[in-house]
Amino acid sequence: MPTLLIAILTLGAVGLFLALPGGRADTRRVGWVVLAAAGAVLLALLLQLVPGADPRGLFAGFALVAVFAALRVITHRKPVYSALYFILLIFAVTGLLVLLEATFLSMALVIIYAGAILVTYVFVIMLAQQSRPAPYDVKSREPVWGCLAGFLLLILLARQIELFLVPAQRTPLPAPVAEAAGTIEAVGVPLLTEYVVAIQIIGLLLLAALVGAIAIARRRATPRVESEGDE
């Protein structure tokens, strides 16, 4: 298993490297092929691990969509498309959350992310739109090192997860959660009792971010003015 995993992930790294913006169109196509192959094998592996019949297909589907969307986000040369693929990613994750019986959270995710955050992103992208693809979108930065380091990290993470889940695998499946699992009540009660201080702090943080964002955006940018030195 480890060697296989390493091989797959290395393959993925190579594929991603090829697929990242910068090269010619055909090399990118090759990259996509490699990525697809790696993805397929990985998916098969993962599916093997998921016991039971019911969620297996759904999980596989969502996972596939999620990974594909993620890949497109980082490889697409047009920012608008990246953002749109990100929305796809959100939906995939939402599906996975539903599988994990976190219904409230999944809805919250869609509303907040897809509905609010991403819309902002798209606005900003529009604001900074240029007629032709910008050079910095066309050429990526140090893709070799990035992919290498990233996938090294991924391999190590995977190994770590595996190592530490081995004993857990032997334990029986946890009992199904209560009826009200994932509902607003189930999440809301601890949120407003146990974590009340934390939620206040989060609120404060949001407020601060709001104020900060306004303060930053209001500032008139005067290009290239040296900061005032009193030396």
Add this chain to the structure above:
Amino acid sequence: MEALALNLLILLPLAAAVVICLLPERRADTAPKLSLGVGLVLLILALALWLRLPAAQHTRGPSALVGDTDCAWLAIGDRARLPEGGTILVNGVELRYHVGLDAISLPLVVLTALLVPLSIACSFTAIRTRTREYYAWLLALTTGMIGVFAARDLLLFYVFFELTLVPLYFLIGIWGGPQRRYAATKFFLYTFVGSVITFAGIVYLAIRAAVLNFDSVISFDLNLLSTLHGLTSTEQAWLFFAFFCGFAIKVPLFPLHTWLPLAHTEAPTAGSVLLAGVLLKLGTYGFLRFALPMVPDGAVHWATFMGGLALAGIIYGALCCWVQRDVKKLVAYSSVSHLGFCMLGMFSILPVGLSGSVLYMVNHGLSTGALFLVVGMVYERYHTRDLDQLGGLARQMPILAFFFMLFALSSIGLPGLNGFVSEFTVLLAAFNSDVLGRWYGVLGATGILLGAVYMLYAVGQILFGPLKEPPQTPDLSTGLKRDLTPREIAILAPLAVLVVLLGVAPRLITDTLDPALQAQIVARVQEATQRADDIALRKAPANEPTNDKPETENVKLETDQDRAGTFAGSYSPVFGFSFAGSPAEADGGR
């Protein structure tokens, strides 16, 4: 009421600093007045507390606290529910906001509260840029300084101790002289590096104290740690070294003093005044308050070494003074020399020496602070502090000459002025000390000779001789007069009065100070001296659990092994931090 006053004393300047920061641009000119008002309120509060001290001592014993406030601040660890409701920390670390003033710290607080308004007032004409920030930092510094003296919890002390660094860093770094950046950084790094080691020592001490007291809660309580028994002498020696690192740099003891002349030279007048007047005392106060009673054996073990350093500082500082051309640097080196006296008295381990040492702290704060003020006033007019460029100012500025002379004389220990009382008692103690001995006294006494040499050299250069002024001076464009203005006289006059008053009536301080020292420190260190004397017969002193915590289950401290597998281990968070509200709840019925 007392507690309210003390907490106001600590927190009011901080609040005022925030308010001043928030002042709109067009109201910026109210910042100096506002901060002066706050400073005066602080002075009144401090004096009020001072007046309450004798009564408190009378009813509650020599180590009575004025304005005692004790509430839980941060508690990290496992909590247990009490049957009657509420929770109590059973295992972990407890930091308390415990403040109070006793006869040892109160004189220093009053000194601080006196010097703060004066240094605010002396900045009115000297500081022209970024005034709001300046006064805000000054007030923030005040909080730190008063907090340090008021803290009854070692960690709280440390917090305030470090809190003083930041404001002064900015005060020097922004409003200082030409080399201000370098000076500020040097000052900060120097003192910070030392105090980090002290922090390690503090933590070790607290953990060991918990172990020795069979207590599962690590507490930094001053009383608890000051009455600890059972540390081995090796431990004490090392702990003393840890204290030494932070405090000796702050004092500063010879050879760790090199940050001081630079910091003083570059700092604005108010910064110098507070640095010399109060901040250096943090080091000596730290030694007195913590090093001596907490690790008495260590202190006795290191006493000769400390005495040696103090002596070296006295002589070295004095000789360095003599060849300085920058008068501010001269006064700065004189601080090195003077604080050598202070340390010499402290490590004589005699009651008279300790009392003299505290007195020295106050007196040095008054006279050296005043000297810096005077030098600042000269600088404001002549834009130079070079002794070779100034001369004969007595004819130009007779009032300034009077004050300068008075404070210089106080600084060289003229009898009848405050410096003498402390210098004399300190030297007497060093001379009579069994720990230090004759030669320390003899060599220390050369300081009174050298002190006269350098101080009169400075006075002679500036005040006497034919008139010498740099071209285009005095600069009176900021509304100053040739001689001192009424505002400046009002700044110096209280100091002058105190210089004389404490010279003829030092008992204003010592009457309450001596019993407190006896109860809290002298007894401890003299025990240690005895132990050192009959080291052959030494037995391990009995463990006396002196803390009065409720006896809950004595849970064994979590060891490293227990913590090893946290990731795979229990999933529930071990450390939940709680922002404990009222003291009663957190104390759990203490």
Add this chain to the structure above:
Amino acid sequence: MTLLADATTTILPLRLYATLPLWPLLGALLVGLLVVLRRKASATHWPVVLGVAASATLAIVLFLDLPKSTTNAALQEHWKSGVSASQRAGELYAVFTGGASRAPALTYTLYNWISLGDQSSLCNQHWLAVNFYFDGLTAVMLLFVTVVSTIIVVYSIGYMRDHHGQPERGYERFFAFLGLFVFSMATLVLSGNFILLYLGWELVGLCSYLLIGFYYPRPAAAAAAKKAFIVNRIGDFGFALGIFTLYWFLTAGADPLVQHGENPLDYATVFKYVGALEPWQITTVALLLMCGALGKSAQFPLHVWLPDAMEGPTPVSALIHAATMVTAGIYMIARCTPIFGASPLALNVILVLGLLGAVLTATMAAAQYDMKRILAYSTISQLAFMFVGLGCRVPDSAVFHVFTHAWFKALLFLGAGSVMHALSGVIDLRRFSGLRDVLPQTCRTMLIGCLALAGFPLLSGFWSKDELVHAAFERHPVAGLILLATAGLTAYYTFRMFFLCFHGELRLPDDAAQPHEAPLVMIVPLWLLTLGAIFAGYLGVTFAAGGESFLGFIRPHGLLHDYLHDSTIGTPEHGHGGLWLMYVSALVALGGIGLAWARFGQAPETDPDARALGGLWRLWHAKYYFDEIYDYAFVRPLRNLGRVFSATDDYGLDGVIWLVAAVPRSLSFLLHFLQRGALQGYALGMVVGVAVLLLLWNLIGV
């Protein structure tokens, strides 16, 4: 009034006498107040004049009021008999602790000043108090200190003005300092313990500093002031150590001598227990205390400050450097007779230093041209005479000489001041002569002063000096001969000065406009002091017709000696068998005067001595090069050491710090190449870092 009545206390309350020092201080403060209120300067002398006069009145009353305490005759015997010092000390101790035989000195405690240690435990309660001590020595000292001061203050009213009667610049300051000075000196004399003594000791040093530096724009004055203070501090250093040592010996050990409730540095306590100390302990204390006296009384080897101190206004020279402040050293040793008397070694050191100083400074005086400097050296020389007396166990004679000396030396200085006043500040004897007709009053009073200083029979200096010479002879013939020779030299140089100034043809310096006799406010004090110079000596002698008496009617030992009896306890009776010496010393004085007349009677323009003595004279003129030697031996090395230290600070210590800081600095220099400002580069570094950590975790297998 109880003129030495057998009473146990004074008629007027001690409280009143304790205020004696405060009046001049009050005066000084009032002057300060007047300055603050911007009053006209010309009347600002009044508070000080009145304050000092009040002190003087009180001092005179005290002198008359002081009761005679019973003196133990046994003590006298101990001192005269030849028993060894330690034995004597032991017996002395017995006498002191015996209690009843000696009336306790009158002490008035104002308040407890400084706490010495632990006030909470009952077993060890010590204070340093502000208390005053009244005995004969105090009364005598106060008498001349305050009275002479009053006269000088009055004189200053005239002196500190220009020819038009307008006050000089700093007039108020001058009087304030004078008031402060009298306060300090009175405190010094009245103090009942060593700390208050030290306070007065330092304060007179301060006033001396302030007054010498009165003309501070003159660099010479500023330097002289500094020198005076610092040289005094050198002495004070020893003095302070003496006090520390004393405290140590009295309180050290598990079973200290000083008992509960006694203040360890009070005279009463010290003198009570000093006899119980070991001889080496007493000697140590005595020698250290002596250092203080050397500094304050300007004795060899710390004499260098006094001549320079003549940079101050002349009344200051008269007041501080002749009549009062320099007498503090003599006073202190006389006061500590129980200590010094028990240490033969210390006495011998004092004796030798005194002899050396007397000769050295007398020779220096013989080769100077500055009138005030001549007088200054003569002061040192005369103080050295007193030192010799102290070393010969006759403190009462030393104090007697202090007493007489104060009058005629103040007179001489004020006379010199009158000359200066007339000649617009010129004081160099080479630039004028023959002033006797221009300044007749000054000339007459000066003549009497010079005669008194020279030891002319029947004037005050004669009686006191003769006692000292006599004591020296009794101690050792060589010492006596040296003193006698110095006395002759004294007569010679005194009249050299007098003749050069007043005799010969009238010559005036070019810049002196109109020499004129001083105003009345200066002349009257001169005559008052002249009275003192003539008659002060008679307080120390007895009229006794016939028999063993000088010229058939006078015998040594008088009222003053009775006064000093208790304080300088154990001083042998003297005056017997010394009559021949009185005639001899009278002859010597006349011889010195005659020689001076022969060589300088016509006030020659070139100094005959300079040619006759050659190199020796130049050596004298250059003051034996003491200043230069001290400069090269002490001042420069120390200052260079300071430079070295300062450089060490900047380069050595800071260098070490710099080296420590260089480690992280060089590291960061290497690392700064990694800092390229690209955010993503940093992020990549982070990723690699986490990966490496994970890898390590995996490999080590934690």
Add this chain to the structure above:
Amino acid sequence: MLLPYLLLGAILFVLGLIGFVTRRNLIIMFLCTEMMFQGIILNLVAFGRYPLKGAPTFDGQVFALFLIAVAAAEAALALALVVLLYRYQGTLDANAYRMLKDE
């Protein structure tokens, strides 16, 4: 059951990381950080659902909720900064902003 989710979370996280490191467009970079958040959210919720010991809890979901809030705050600030920077230099190239460099 936990493993696939964790792996998927890790993959999303790492992909976001790679994107952050390699893409030069500031907006895409921030988008990539959001992607990393997604990986972590997945992780947290999976842990809450399938704890190693005991019954499932909601702690993971609560944390995820906090994370979303933080992400929102971050997005607000980041986008404001991006707009500012774009106005400042007219480009979104991360390489153009090297003010952190020691001169």
